[in-house]
Amino acid sequence: MTDRSTAHTTFTVVRDYKARPGRVWTAFADLEQKRRWFGGSDAEHTMDFRVGGEEVCNGVHEGVAYFTRVEYLDIVPERRIVHAYTMDMTTPGEATARRISASLQTLEFEATDGGCRLTLTEQGVFLDGLDTVAQREHGTRWLLDQIAPLVED
Numbered sequence: 001m002t003d004r005s006t007a008h009t010t011f012t013v014v015r016d017y018k019a020r021p022g023r024v025w026t027a028f029a030d031l032e033q034k035r036r037w038f039g040g041s042d043a044e045h046t047m048d049f050r051v052g053g054e055e056v057c058n059g060v061h062e063g064v065a066y067f068t069r070v071e072y073l074d075i076v077p078e079r080r081i082v083h084a085y086t087m088d089m090t091t092p093g094e095a096t097a098r099r100i101s102a103s104l105q106t107l108e109f110e111a112t113d114g115g116c117r118l119t120l121t122e123q124g125v126f127l128d129g130l131d132t133v134a135q136r137e138h139g140t141r142w143l144l145d146q147i148a149p150l151v152e153d
Contacts, residue, residue: 101124
């Protein structure tokens with residue numbers, strides 16, 4: 001039998017972008033923009049960006065297949081996005097995907113003198129040692145870094 005475990009955490013990442021909030025917002029709200037920084041060009045990615053809508057992204061990283069499913073819970077244009085999401089993974093040789101985490105994520109967009117401050121807060125549960133808090137926070141920070149070249153002049 002597989003060991004079962006849960007690790008709960010909350011982390012916050014703040015990024016300042018030299019772009020107005022609307023440009024940063026669009027990086028999350030528009031599928032073509034999001035594809036440029038999240039999931040890579042080879043990933044299968046769909047998005048229904050509305051409250052109750054779903055986003056799905058399937059991709060492979062270093063031979064491991066990842067499946068992310070998002071449900072949008074609250075959207076305030078150019079101010080806030082709240083969504084719940086799950087991640088599953090399948091390693092080479094596995095026939096069935098395994099759930100690695102479930103999270104609630106809040107994105108807040110604030111105008112600043114220099115552009116936009118994005119505050120991302122994630123409340124997550126990481127399952128069975130298949131993902132860790134440190135890995136998720138590192139990956140989140142890396143992804144947010146990918147947005148700057150897309151939105152900044």
